[in-house]
Amino acid sequence: MRNKDSKFKRRSHEAATFLKRFFTHPGRIGSVAPSSKFLAHAILSQVDWANAKNIAELGAGTGVFTRDIVKLARADANILVFEIDVSLRRLIKEEHPEHKGLKLYSDAQKLGEAMRENNIENFDYIISSLPFTVLPHDMSENILNAVNKTLSAKGRFIAYQYSRIMKHTLQEKFSDIKSQYVLLNIPPAFVFNCARGASRTGSY
Numbered sequence: 387m388r389n390k391d392s393k394f395k396r397r398s399h400e401a402a403t404f405l406k407r408f409f410t411h412p413g414r415i416g417s418v419a420p421s422s423k424f425l426a427h428a429i430l431s432q433v434d435w436a437n438a439k440n441i442a443e444l445g446a447g448t449g450v451f452t453r454d455i456v457k458l459a460r461a462d463a464n465i466l467v468f469e470i471d472v473s474l475r476r477l478i479k480e481e482h483p484e485h486k487g488l489k490l491y492s493d494a495q496k497l498g499e500a501m502r503e504n505n506i507e508n509f510d511y512i513i514s515s516l517p518f519t520v521l522p523h524d525m526s527e528n529i530l531n532a533v534n535k536t537l538s539a540k541g542r543f544i545a546y547q548y549s550r551i552m553k554h555t556l557q558e559k560f561s562d563i564k565s566q567y568v569l570l571n572i573p574p575a576f577v578f579n580c581a582r583g584a585s586r587t588g589s590y
Contacts, residue, residue, distance in 0.1 A: 420450045424570035438510045442466045444494045445516035449478040468494040497532040508538040514545035518552050537582040546575045559583045
């Protein structure tokens with residue numbers, strides 16, 4: 387009972403913090419509620435966890451996906467988590483204080499720098515909750531270009547959005563795009579699973 391009470395209090399605190407940050411910084415957070423377990427399953431079930439050595443998560447929020455990533459990932463996996471909001475990063479750090487493979491960063495535009503810092507050649511999976519449609523255009527471009535440059539040849543970029551507006555942009559930058567609609571989320575979401583684009587240029 388004590389564990390259930392503790393879990394309930396933590397989830398309630400997360401939801402309250404998320405909602406507060408949404409109203410304080412609406413341009414950073416695209417929804418009024420953390421992602422549902424149904425959306426998490428739709429995204430994380432597409433990951434080949436046995437072979438995922440290097441994973442990045444962009445826009446972690448309260449750590450809803452981070453929690454499952456830590457549970458599902460290999461013991462030797464590198465997990466780089468990006469969240470711009472310091473209060474939300476603090477929540478994640480408090481929940482995973484002893485996980486050696488998990489590193490927290492603030493700016494997803496510096497994905498390549500974080501990769502080099504951890505001696506990672508490239509990422510097997512990059513999972514994104516970033517609200518690209520409300521981010522500044524230059525920031526979205528920088529992040530998507532960084533994703534394309536840091537994915538491995540067989541890597542996948544899995545992102546969800548609350549509309550299909552980003553599909554054209556993703557088609558320009560990535561290849562082999564698969565989409566899925568998740569109704570059981572607030573609001574309902576589109577999940578895009580993308581391979582590295584053929585137009586990839588430069589290196590990190």
